[in-house]
Amino acid sequence: MEFLKFLFSVILFFFSVISIQAQDAKEIVRKADEKMRGKTSMAEMVIxxxxxxxNREMEVKTWIKGTNYAMILIQSPAKDKGIVFLKRSKEVWNWLPTVERSIKLPPSMMNQSWMGTDFTNDDLVKESSILEDYTHSILGDTIINEREAYLIEMIPKPEAALVWGKLVVCIDKKDFLELHTRFYDEDGYLVNTMYAYDVKEMDGRLIPTRFVMIPEDKKNQKTEIIYKSILFDRNIEDRFFTMNQMRNLR
Structure with a gap:
């Protein structure tokens, strides 16, 4: 009887440790996500x-509010100027000014390349939630660019229809910066690796300002996102993220 009590207490302790680790891992991911996102953000980037x-270069402006709203405006090159992507909750729309047409992107297109880059539509507009659609666990510690970091595994929840089969993320322990991410398919094969560089202070916040996505099986291929500027926590009304605004954004 005493042995059964001991065994039961060990099992309870084991599951409580797993639960605490999962909560800690999710909190670390939340802090890293909020570090780059803020309550709102307005950014100018070169891709x-x-x-x-x-080689191809685009200039892009983005407006993001929380996890439900996002707007992406392409400013150059000339042939793509005026193309807009709008996210409202789980809906993603694309405005094509040359044909004056708005298209709703189905979930099946979230794993497709965004504007011919090595990022997917979901990577950019983030239809999925890295907090709510994944189960998080701490695998251990590592060092990235001389920074001590958590090594966190993110597994999609069974009910979530997601692009990736697994993510392994390295998040800086001190400043909660996402420094390195590996993207795996449903069969466990590494597809892409994203590296973060050039940590700088922008609008009073320390963040990586250059992200490089490199496909695993495609030599001499990569996509860089370079932040020219970013403003955090400025007021953006919900009504900014509308179909009408998308069509008239300049």
Missing amino acids: KTSRPTW
Whole structure:
């Protein structure tokens, strides 16, 4: 009887440790997400796509509010100028000014390349929630760019229809910066790796200002996102994120 009590207490302790670790891992991911997102953010970025035979550069403006609203405006090159992506909750829309048409992107398109880059539609507009759609666990510690970091595994919840089969994220222990992320498919194969560089203070907040996405099986191919500027926690009304605003954004 005493042995059964002991065994039961060990099992309870084991599951309580797992529960605490999961909560801690989710809290670490939440802090890293909020570090780059803020309550709101308005950013200007350059996106550089490199291929073996060509290079392409885009200038982009973004407006983000919480996890439900996002707007992305392409400012250059000329042939793409005026293209807009709008996220409202789980809906993602795309405005094409050349044909004056708005298109609702189905969930099946979230794993497709965003504007020919190595980022997916979901990577940019974030239809999925890294907090609510994944189960988080701490795998251990590591060092990235001379910074001590948590190594966190993120597994999609069974009910979540997501692009990736697993993410492994390295988050700085001191400043909660996402420094390195590995993207795996449903079969466990590594697909992409994202590196974060050039940690700087922008609008009073220390963040990586350059992200590089490199496909695992495509040589001499990568996409860089470089932040030119970003403002956090400025007021953006919900009514900014409308279909009408998307069509008239300049």
